[in-house]
């Protein structure tokens with residue numbers, strides 16, 4: 707399952723940071739999963755909940771933001787919102803070749819306790 711491997715990556719990332727920065731416990735974790743990332747947020751949440759026991763994330767509150775997809779329109783010189791890769795520019799109806807954002811999975815914020 708795609709979301710389970712993503713959840714493992716997130717936990718790995720946090721555990722690596724815990725070793726590096728010397729914290730033991732995470733109070734809150736904020737993730738950003740772009741609307742175009744192809745990730746089922748509920749499934750990711752479920753996968754995280756199933757693997758965090760025993761890790762420094764065991765007590766953490768996990769927030770997941772889902773920023774919309776965006777693309778860059780060259781004629782309009784503007785970044786426009788999109789809901790899928792086939793969308794055209796809402797300003798000029800032209801093709802959007804350069805995809806600007808919304809497909810990321812990012813660790814945005816981590817609130818840690820070192821007791």
Ligand SMILES: [Zn+2]
Pocket residue numbers: 779780781782783795796797798799800
């Ligand atoms: Zn345009």
